[in-house]
Amino acid sequence: MTRPEPAKSRGLYLIWLLMIAVNCFAQSQPQPQSDGTISGTVRLQGRGVSDCQVFIWSGWSADIPQYTKPIKTGRAGKFRYSVPPGNYEVWVSAPSFYVVVDGKLSLQPRRLTMDAGEVIDDITFDLQRGGVVTGKVTLDDKPVIDLNVSLLPAKATETMIGSTTPTWDKAGTDDRGIYRFYGVPPGQYKVVAGEMAAISSLQGRMALPRTFFPDQLEEARAKTIVVEGAKEVTDIDIKMAQPLPMFTIRGVVVDEQSGAPVSEARVGLTMYADNKIVGGRNGNDYSNEKGQFMIQNVPPGRYALFTPSQFNSPDADHFGQSEQFEISDHDIEGFVFKTQKTSSIAGSIVIEGQSTAQIPVELKTVRFFVSSIPKTPAKSSTKLFQLGPDGSFFVTGLTPGTLNFQFALSSGQAEPPFRIVRAELEGRPYPIEIASGENLTGLKLVLAEAMSSLRGRIQFVGGTTYAQLSGSAALYSDKKVVAWGNVDPSGNFLFEHVPAGQYRLVINVSVPGTTRESTHTEQAVDLNPRSVSEVTVWLDPQPIKTPVQKP
Numbered sequence: 120m121t122r123p124e125p126a127k128s129r130g131l132y133l134i135w136l137l138m139i140a141v142n143c144f145a146q147s148q149p150q151p152q153s154d155g156t157i158s159g160t161v162r163l164q165g166r167g168v169s170d171c172q173v174f175i176w177s178g179w180s181a182d183i184p185q186y187t188k189p190i191k192t193g194r195a196g197k198f199r200y201s202v203p204p205g206n207y208e209v210w211v212s213a214p215s216f217y218v219v220v221d222g223k224l225s226l227q228p229r230r231l232t233m234d235a236g237e238v239i240d241d242i243t244f245d246l247q248r249g250g251v252v253t254g255k256v257t258l259d260d261k262p263v264i265d266l267n268v269s270l271l272p273a274k275a276t277e278t279m280i281g282s283t284t285p286t287w288d289k290a291g292t293d294d295r296g297i298y299r300f301y302g303v304p305p306g307q308y309k310v311v312a313g314e315m316a317a318i319s320s321l322q323g324r325m326a327l328p329r330t331f332f333p334d335q336l337e338e339a340r341a342k343t344i345v346v347e348g349a350k351e352v353t354d355i356d357i358k359m360a361q362p363l364p365m366f367t368i369r370g371v372v373v374d375e376q377s378g379a380p381v382s383e384a385r386v387g388l389t390m391y392a393d394n395k396i397v398g399g400r401n402g403n404d405y406s407n408e409k410g411q412f413m414i415q416n417v418p419p420g421r422y423a424l425f426t427p428s429q430f431n432s433p434d435a436d437h438f439g440q441s442e443q444f445e446i447s448d449h450d451i452e453g454f455v456f457k458t459q460k461t462s463s464i465a466g467s468i469v470i471e472g473q474s475t476a477q478i479p480v481e482l483k484t485v486r487f488f489v490s491s492i493p494k495t496p497a498k499s500s501t502k503l504f505q506l507g508p509d510g511s512f513f514v515t516g517l518t519p520g521t522l523n524f525q526f527a528l529s530s531g532q533a534e535p536p537f538r539i540v541r542a543e544l545e546g547r548p549y550p551i552e553i554a555s556g557e558n559l560t561g562l563k564l565v566l567a568e569a570m571s572s573l574r575g576r577i578q579f580v581g582g583t584t585y586a587q588l589s590g591s592a593a594l595y596s597d598k599k600v601v602a603w604g605n606v607d608p609s610g611n612f613l614f615e616h617v618p619a620g621q622y623r624l625v626i627n628v629s630v631p632g633t634t635r636e637s638t639h640t641e642q643a644v645d646l647n648p649r650s651v652s653e654v655t656v657w658l659d660p661q662p663i664k665t666p667v668q669k670p
């Protein structure tokens with residue numbers, strides 16, 4: 120047997136090492152997963168409805184995300200769409216209709232969890248034509264034009280979100296004072312015209328008190344109307360009460376500690392009813408160079424002044440909220456509005472477990488927000504920020520409270536493969552609190568790579584199945600929620616973009632006629648780095664025992 124030449128032997132050995140390295144690298148990377156397919160049918164009286172809009176979007180939220188493009192149903196009412204694995208919601212939009220299941224109102228949207236390569240082809244939307252509620256709004260027998268009118272469920276606990284008409288519960292009056300709701304699901308409702316008087320006056324309109332049908336200022340005295348099927352409820356006419364008088368608030372904004380006037384402070388109103396906040400008015404009322412301010416067109420009511428440090432407001436040097444006061448029949452003069460200095464933070468991000476200071480490309484374009492959550496009942500402040508090229512950040516205009524950092528993702532923006540773990544500052548305990556006028560520097564925002572997923576399924580002891588399950592699933596690290604989501608009607612759930620590690624999985628589902636204890640479970644789960652872990656959760660629902668009555 121001829122031995123290979125040393126040079127050739129070394130070459131083969133290097134190729135062999137290279138193949139092993141490539142193979143190991145490939146195994147350590149998350150493998151791309153094949154798309155799944157969502158398909159279904161939109162029907163009316165058993166027949167497919169063509170050219171109907173169907174929305175499919177990832178994640179679970181209450182509203183259709185902006186810029187979501189609809190899918191049009193074909194001639195037989197069919198729709199079909201390919202999506203990567205994940206959590207999805209499906210919504211049908213067909214003005215004038217609502218969705219039913221077995222003849223009963225069905226809530227939208229439909230939630231589902233997709234596996235790789237899975238085909239879900241039983242999404243069926245059965246439509247029924249909704250009812251109509253229409254009437255006229257007048258003031259002194261003249262039509263009130265461009266006034267908002269709302270249709271409210273008679274019982275506050277009821278939610279009517281089965282309608283496929285997104286604005287079935289909101290309408291505006293036309294040039295004749297006529298409004299019209301359509302696509303209304305069956306039920307009992309109340310109709311109210313107008314908005315909070317202070318809000319209307321801010322918009323340059325008359326301060327008309329909100330008026331319920333028929334001509335009542337109190338909701339408790341409003342008349343209930345009944346919508347049945349596709350019937351039209353007419354002559355729900357409302358005569359508005361006379362406009363409220365307007366008053367003016369004049370005063371000065373000062374620094375509470377020094378007493379010095381505060382210039383360019385934005386001053387707004389918080390509105391109260393029965394000692395509860397019922398609205399707010401944050402116009403373009405600013406203090407001048409002497410700290411003086413004036414707020415006009417304020418109708419009678421109970422208010423408090425505030426200067427905001429809010430989500431989209433300009434960075435403010437001061438913040439505050441006054442005591443409540445009443446406006447009844449005259450202007451308010453000489454109001455002294457005491458404020459405090461806002462705070463700032465400066466720091467940079469750190470990727471846990473990585474020694475390199477290089478900022479991952481996924482974080483260079485994403486926006487963050489930081490909230491300062493107060494311990495006592497007060498307004499929190501929330502500020503958007505973006506990282507500098509070196510991963511640094513600087514945020515001003517914060518109010519006192521506990522700092523909480525989150526990603527601020529826009530509609531359709533993919534979640535970065537990282538999770539915000541904590542914020543650190545030498546000499547400060549976690550979580551970090553900031554005081555009035557404090558300027559914290561050297562803050563470290565710690566992120567962890569989040570490229571693991573957990574796919575789960577709920578099974579029932581004895582093979583029992585339940586139609587249209589509902590519930591929630593959550594991952595905890597100690598007492599902190601790391602991920603949360605809904606259980607879809609088939610008992611599936613999926614957590615994506617989670618750091619590897621050990622967690623406590625908490626499941627709660629709703630099964631009619633069973634005890635809550637038997638449909639609640641907790642168990643430990645391990646998520647491996649850069650992989651999809653799977654878990655099966657077993658539940659044994661127990662029926663609620665009826666107390667035995669003694670003879």
